[in-house]
Amino acid sequence: MAALCASAGVEAQQGARANPTCPENPNWSNYREMRFTVQERPGQRPVLLAEGAIDDNLIPRLRAAIEAFQGDEIWLRSPGGNARVGNEAGRIIRENNLQTRIPAGWACFSACNFLFMGGTARYVDNGGLFIVHMFTHTSDRQAIRQQVAQGEDNTIGLIGDIEQDSALLASEDNDFLIRMGISRRLLTEVMYQQSAVGDGDPRTRMRCLTQAEVNTYNVATVPWAGTTPSQNQPARRSGK
Template structure:
């Protein structure tokens, strides 16, 4: 009788382990196979800065969408908490130029670490806030997600110009193209100043599609731990 019971116990334990393993498996995004289906980049409609203690270290949690007011709020939060040693980021992105400005503010605070903790995601304009850190840390399981920057997301302006006629539409397209070229130049300059390889733009970011199509819906890319070190996105030795 003891042998069958032992076998039953082993079978039950194996089934339980299989359930736990399955539950822990992260579901992949079919449209963006390098990324999880539901990245944890916060649902805050504007980025919120919260100072907290993590062990003996004071950190500033930066969570939510990056709006035009984020750089000012970040500056005030750092001034009010001069003992902050790290900024932890999770964000779906937002205002590209605000992201660059916030990154420069972080860099002006010498020795301030930026970190993407395990399970958190930093996408789009959040990339540039993260790049301001010195050093920069991406924990295993933390997600640095890139895409091709585009200005065509302003559907209201586009629809209005189309309604006004051909000349208005041409003018808007010209403005978008000019501003996109300027933003690309600003991004390139920013990466150089932050010590990140320009190849991150040419080999990764600018090779992503700006908009999905019927054949290929992928518009974003999650970098591996090897890639973030290759491009000097993460420059720590942890």
């Protein structure tokens, strides 16, 4: 899986305390599969709302939604999901010359980052959240404990698999960022600085980028420069 869904910000000394850069309940939708809805806007081109988890079967629905779409901008709200699917979806968005936006009050986390970065022009409105974390194969601590309990050979094998997969992920992340025009410093200065594992509150491993960081690392190609027009403010949904 691609690691771009990884990110940074929580200092190691914070331990199990929730990352203060992120709200307690980010508005990223709890749809179990990503849904696509065209939202008409008086006097403007329509936008395509992409909401929900990035599921294994996303790609055919994304292609169909883009083919029928008469606009040029996608708004994203997602808790992430399948990283490799997210990577492919981001490339499809780029191939179709679509812009991406995280509107005020919406959150794009983990694999959602890939879709967002696929935009030819990218906007993070004031109040929109681009959330990253350190992708890891070691997040399931119980699975690791079980392998360790089975003996040295199992543990060595697990470590070898993790090392190999981690190297592949780092390479995939670098490649994706370069292709999409994102600064690779986002990986080294933010994502890879985060705690990869932790028990308890998952927010201890999240990092919500500030507007300054969004601009510095070229996550947004168009820096936010004022109040977002009301017609660009989607209604806050229940998250279903």
